[in-house]
Amino acid sequence: MNRQFFINASQLPVVSSCRDLGVVVSNDLSQSAHINVIVAKAHQRANAILRCFTSRDNKLLIKVYFIYVRPLLEYNSVVWSPHLKQDIEKVEQVQRRFTKRLPVLISCTYSERLSRLDLFSLELRRLHIDLIWCYKIVFGIVDINVDDFFEHSPATATRGHDHKLYKHYSRKNARIMFFCERVVGVWNSLPPDVVDFCCLKSFARTIRTDVLTKFLTCF
Numbered sequence: 461m462n463r464q465f466f467i468n469a470s471q472l473p474v475v476s477s478c479r480d481l482g483v484v485v486s487n488d489l490s491q492s493a494h495i496n497v498i499v500a501k502a503h504q505r506a507n508a509i510l511r512c513f514t515s516r517d518n519k520l521l522i523k524v525y526f527i528y529v530r531p532l533l534e535y536n537s538v539v540w541s542p543h544l545k546q547d548i549e550k551v552e553q554v555q556r557r558f559t560k561r562l563p564v565l566i567s568c569t570y571s572e573r574l575s576r577l578d579l580f581s582l583e584l585r586r587l588h589i590d591l592i593w594c595y596k597i598v599f600g601i602v603d604i605n606v607d608d609f610f611e612h613s614p615a616t617a618t619r620g621h622d623h624k625l626y627k628h629y630s631r632k633n634a635r636i637m638f639f640c641e642r643v644v645g646v647w648n649s650l651p652p653d654v655v656d657f658c659c660l661k662s663f664a665r666t667i668r669t670d671v672l673t674k675f676l677t678c679f
Contacts, residue, residue: 483536489634491540495547502532502554509558516563522577525558530582537586538593543637548678552582580668583676588667590643591650595663598623609640613648621652646675 465472477486477493484494506529513521533551542548559573560566574581580588596602597609613624625644630636654671656662 481536483539491542492544492547494540495542495550498532498535499550499554502529503557505529505532506554506558510561518562518565518577521562522579525555529554529558533582534585534589537589538639541586541590541637541639541642543633543642543677545677548583552678555579555582581676583678584672587646587672587675588664590639591647591667592660592664593639594643594647595657595660598625599660601660610644620648621650621655621657623657624648646672649675 475487477484479485484497486493506525509521509524509528513524515521533554542551556570559570559577559579562573562577565573565576568576573579593602594610597604597606600606611626611628613626615624625647627644627648628641630641635641650667651671654666654669656666
């Protein structure tokens with residue numbers, strides 16, 4: 461039974477989703493509604509770039525893509541990062557289609573295009589963003605109470621790095637895929653001989669290796 465809420469005797473309408481700080485939040489906490497909105501806008505901008513620019517220089521077109529398209533697909537991704545394969549592929553399709561329409565690359569596979577353009581997949585970039593925010597919270601770089609998000613692991617005899625977090629048990633997907641839960645498994649699995657925790661700059665540089673590819677769903 462839905463509750464009714466009033467402000468100054470005016471009943472508030474019941475909606476299935478609303479926009480909060482630029483993110484579409486659904487009543488079932490699904491990310492799909494937000495993803496549909498940003499993907500549609502991103503495709504429109506990507507198509508406009510390829511129509512409006514007479515230059516066929518790949519470096520220029522990619523730079524414009526970085527400025528006008530990719531931020532749409534990454535804004536607040538810590539909040540809405542998808543876990544369903546169909547949603548992950550829907551977001552990735554924007555970059556896949558754009559790079560395929562660039563000169564000389566039409567016959568290359570997506571992985572080949574990423575390599576030649578020195579790009580990461582959008583799924584991998586979202587994982588980087590998750591880990592960087594986790595680092596900022598754990599090491600107090602942002603004004604956020606770490607205890608509101610994470611609990612340090614009590615285990616001391618496990619292999620790996622010294623900054624492991626406690627993984628809570630959850631049954632609901634909405635909780636399992638929430639930022640402070642989904643990032644813990646990846647964070648705890650970071651190899652101490654590869655990842656440098658000494659400062660944020662070093663950490664961000666060392667996670668941009670192939671150590672995270674095993675956590676990707678599609679790419």
